Amino acid sequence: MAEQMTGAEMVIQALVDQEVEHIFGYPGGAVLPIYDAIFQNDKVEHILVRHEQGATHAAEGYARSTGKCGVVLVTSGPGATNAVTGLTDALLDSIPMVCITGQVPTPLIGSDAFQECDTVGITRNCTKHNYLVKSVEDLPRILHEAFYVATSGRPGPVVIDIPKDVQFALGNYANPNISSHPTYKPQMEGELDAIKIAVDMMLKAERPVFYTGGGVINSGDDATKSLREMAELTGFPVTSTLMGLGAYPADGEQWLGMLGMHGTYEANMAMHDCDLMICVGARFDDRITGRIDAFSPNSRKIHIDIDPSSINKNIVVDLPIVGDCGHVLEEMVRLWRAKTNAPRTEEIQPWLQQIDQWRAVKSLRYEKSDSVIKPQYAIERLYELTKDRDVYITTEVGQHQMWAAQHFHFNQPNRWMTSGGLGTMGYGLPASVGVQVAHRDALVIDIAGEASVQMTMQEMSTAVQYGLPIKIFILNNEYMGMVRQWQELLHGGRYSSSYSESLPDFVMMAQAFGAHGIMCDDPKELDDKIMEMIEIDKPVLFDCRVTKEENCLPMIPSGKAHHEMILPDTADIGNIIDEKGKVLV
């Protein structure tokens, strides 16, 4: 039944129809009618952030930890431009998000009006799709289509730009219940013939490895379940990208750890020496492949991906399977079962033994210390003291992020929120706000660096306002650690602008926000202070002072292949990367 209402009311009604409970936003002139509609509704809760970038990352954290669509509401001009980083982040990490932006009234568009910007022009290349709503008649369809596009297929961010006069205009609203689209038709089912061939290849493999990614998490719990089943049925070892952590449990016997630039030795060597690679919902990103022409030279490669354009983009594969990895894995399980009930553990024994030898290298080892807190040790303790709780981890970007990926262990999906593709410093704190909004009683920890966390520190104020007891665990080494590490690797240890000459007192800062501050620089006190952080029902800034010039290892240096990793006991890392590698990032 069509109902007459204003454009602004349609926005809220559409959110209600989409079962959206929380939105993250910031008001301004061009969205006032929508804020008025929010004021008069009691179904959608609005979380007021302190900066629009914070709203986008909060929505990402919310989406990633729930599997739902994150929703953002910002004003025109600077509201929209501030959202661009988060939109791009969501695009690169395939996070479902709908971002509603206000726009100047239609007659003023193009006149350089106050707080006008070309939002659809600016966001065209950093969204999955975007809309400028010119008439209130189009609004109900666009609102619902946006959710469909954002959440189906390979998920991503969608912008709806709504001019202020359209928000005021009266029109008829009905939920069009969109479940398909005339031109956008994501392929969900994988081709059966191809899956059959994949199973045959797997039945013959002698050195197989599952290489899984964020697609498994995006696909949902069924995909995780099928992946675990498939791993069990085959007995094949499993590694994952940064985005895919938790899909296969870190305490599983076949787990190799994360792969890639800062992945484990065993994961990367297995990728290099395997004879069959089964890539599930990952995209052969440059952090994963290292030097392309030396990438896994003797393997046949199966690539399962919902996005056809991911296939053969970076690495040419032998068997592409386009489809949702949940569907494809389910089919694979069925076909495998029809052929055999025994895993191939016996047949691949030499391979598993080889992997054990690589494991014995213990590539994540580090030198312990009694006097200073090692960053790896801090994460290890944080993991040990929180593992039995309902814990969610977000991170910023840099060394702390890689240490968290290496030393914190995830046994469940949707527990690990990090900026993988775009590498956005400042992601973790607002993301933790979003996660905590979705999971009020959970323990939500942002493993942060002192540099990253200052980029979106203002969101502490949001956490305090809504009583969100997020824990910001800062590994403070006074450096932009990853920048410093690369300067050591590539630029003769000339630490140009990577040292923080003037850091705030994080404890006082916490107090100023109305949060709780903790400082720790003694490994002996670390456990007690972590417990103090966990037990306080308030947002906490934890200033954990760690070794200043620790390098994040192991590492595939830029321009090198998987088997050319720098291991933890490498004395001088300054002479490893050649001229060709230097130009890479």
Place this chain on the structure above:
Amino acid sequence: MFKPSWDLERSQSVERHTLTVLVDNEPGVLARVVGLFSARGFNIDSLTVSETEHDRHRSRITIVTVATPKVLSQIKLQLERLIPVHRVHDLTAEGESLERELALIKVAGKGENRVETLRLAEAFRANVVDASIDSFVFEITGRPSKVEQFISLMQPLGLVEVVRTGLTAISRGKEGM
């Protein structure tokens, strides 16, 4: 049936291909297509666009691009990923297609040159669409090579300026897109 993709790496040499793209004629659709090419570093040699089915708000975009087989496959897949894109066909890969271009060519001259200009125009089936006592504007349609050749012949005879539509193309036979 799935296709193995080893052949993609077979050739590193670039090829010129004509793509035809069926899109919804909505605001910004051309910007999406062009933006995709610039954002991903693909080449555009020529591009034409016009609404072809007014009632259904559909346009056809014809793009001529130069790329390696691997990149060509990416271009097609990336275009298909755009929401308002219905279909993308690589006409060059799909066999013989008809390719045409229209040009308007202004030539100024007097005396013997003017006579020669007209003679050549007749040979090339170029129409006179404007004439003054010391100039002509010709309309010529044909394969780009024919247009190219006519323009170069006009060069010494007083060529003033040229405008070209860029290539538009359609597949042979009874099948539509």
